Amino acid sequence: MKQENLSQLIEQMTLEEKVDQLLQLSADFYTKAAEEQTGPISELGLTDENIQNAGSILGLAGAKEAIQVQKEYLEKNRLGIPTLMMADIVHGFQTIFPIPLALGSSWDLEAAEKMAEISAKEAAVSGVHVTFSPMVDLVRDPRWGRVMESTGEDPYLNSRFAEAFVKGYQGTDLKNDFFRVAACVKHFAAYGAALAGRDYNTVDMSERTLRESYLPSYQAALEAGAKLVMTSFNTVDGIPATGNKKLFRDILRKEFGFDGVVISDWGAVKELIPHGVAEDEKAAAKLAIEAGVDIEMMTTCYSHFLAELIKENSIDERLLDEAVLRILELKNELGLFEHPHRGASEEKEAVILSEEHRKQACEIAKKSIVLLKNEAILPLKKEEKIAIIGPAAASQDVLGAWSWQGKMADAISLVTGAKKQGDNLLYGSESFDYFHPSDSAVDEAILLAQQADKVVLALGETEWMSGEAASRSDITLPSAQIELFKKIKTVNDQIVVTIYSGRPLDLRGIDDAKAIIEAWFPGTEAGNALAAILWGEYNPSGRLSMSFPESVGQVPIYYNCDSTGRPLETTNDEKYVSKYLDVSNYAKYPFGFGLSYSDFHYGALELDKDTLTPDDFLTVSVTVTNHSDISGTETVQLYVRDLVGEVIRPVKELKGFKQINLKAGESKTVRFTIEEAMLRYVHRDFRRQSDPGSFEVMVGPNSRDLQKAVFKLMN
């Protein structure tokens, strides 16, 4: 439909029809008979007209159902405006990929784009038009359950992944490519900074920190073309995001130039009341529409009060018209006026969980798994007798939170995956509880450990221990699992601990295992991917995108921290410096860290010059050699430190990375260019610019083990 026709369409709409376009309802309203719609749904007080004209639906999937719902919707919609179907496809549709925090640990942008492309295809043939992804919230606190949804603690890495996700979801021709879906970047803004890691809690930070560290990844998603933005539940500078005019109209729309659809998070418009900035739903509706929120998800402040606010001249009808126009433009960009069923096709649903999709999911899972420790016990050998025991050994609880349409029954357990690696295996016959294992299960595990050369002790969190509303104050493994480790160790200390988790954990209970593998939640192909790493079919290449603390008492802990006036520079003996009495300042396993079966050595860091001018660039090079007889992938990381700024500057910041494959004995020289633009930061007046002065440049395999050199930026 032509743009001018959309405006003409709006002129034909009644005030009520326009307001209905701003309402998003869950699929239950369209798939369940009225009498089944109990609970909060029935309390929304909606008329049949509200429901039949609601502008969009969330959480509906399945081609047959989607086609039927759209057909009935169009039959009842006076002007023939199609509805819009949105859903949470965060790391896969039915083929579930590793959680985003695992994808972040792959440092493989092509893998992320491929994940998004496959997810979009499976969702699109199932009738979905928009996905509520990527979630690009910067995270620094593993107590927060939704760190699993983020790609990690670094603005630069999160920005690159945000771009990759959007490109994979949307492709280059959203109007005609019905295997793609529109991307909704979330949660704007800074949801990951909830105080004390408690979900939905207050966020409080300076605008400069918000702009320096938290906003870049959203902006990167928008520059990659994301079509929607979702508001966050939290406050930003004392005002809830969903009613925050400065955040949405000034920063998002004016400064970032975003003219797409803004959708509230679930119930977030009405939550302005308990936040304490709106006395009732009418006030909440006014705040949100003035802030620029176009769609209200699953509450009815707009439905019940927008028309009244307009009629009494409390708000200008133009605010409503602009919201309706953005929603209709989105429907038009998706081609829904001409093709209201878009990609929905029962025939094409055959692509879901295809062998090719599963193969891709397995490859990406292998890349996201991180080897944290290996005292020459891995890779396992076929001739070794291996006991695979523990609660996660035969578990199919490997998909992780936000795996919505994914089915555990489709998932590959570690035992199943291990059987493809060989038959010299011992494994339990009983189910093994994560928290209260039976005595017989424990006794059986101990017996198997006694009979084995080595033990793979599969531990971890269950799916519900991370994700939304799943903050933990104690991020250790469940105590029964630590007890099990201790018991097994008494009969066999050749223990490899594998961990499924949705967050970095405090591993003190098991950290004297001979080897530790963080597998995150690897998705449908979990067991195949993890077993391939255990037996060396795949040489682990994952590198942490979020720090593992030594203890939760250090949290928030992140690599790109500030120096302070009393930095802990040397030994722990100094008293009056910034440190703890009872734990180090440093992560147990730092950002960028991960081991390989290869043995990579870095040559001397070289700069082609030690001064840089704004119109020039300098080249940093380092030669990396694989001293082992096992080929592998190394992620060479580039960090920079601005030694003196107008404001304090982090002790280091990731500015680039390159993944290289090195055969046995092979060397490669890796080169990075440094330009003035890479040295810009947010000043007191919020301008992003560089200052002349001295900088450190650092290169290495992670954010801790780095070689340094100094250069000057001249005027």
Ligand code: GLC
């Ligand atoms: C949830 C989440 C958001 C999700 C939305 C729809 O509360 O915060 O990420 O997209 O509701 O399910």
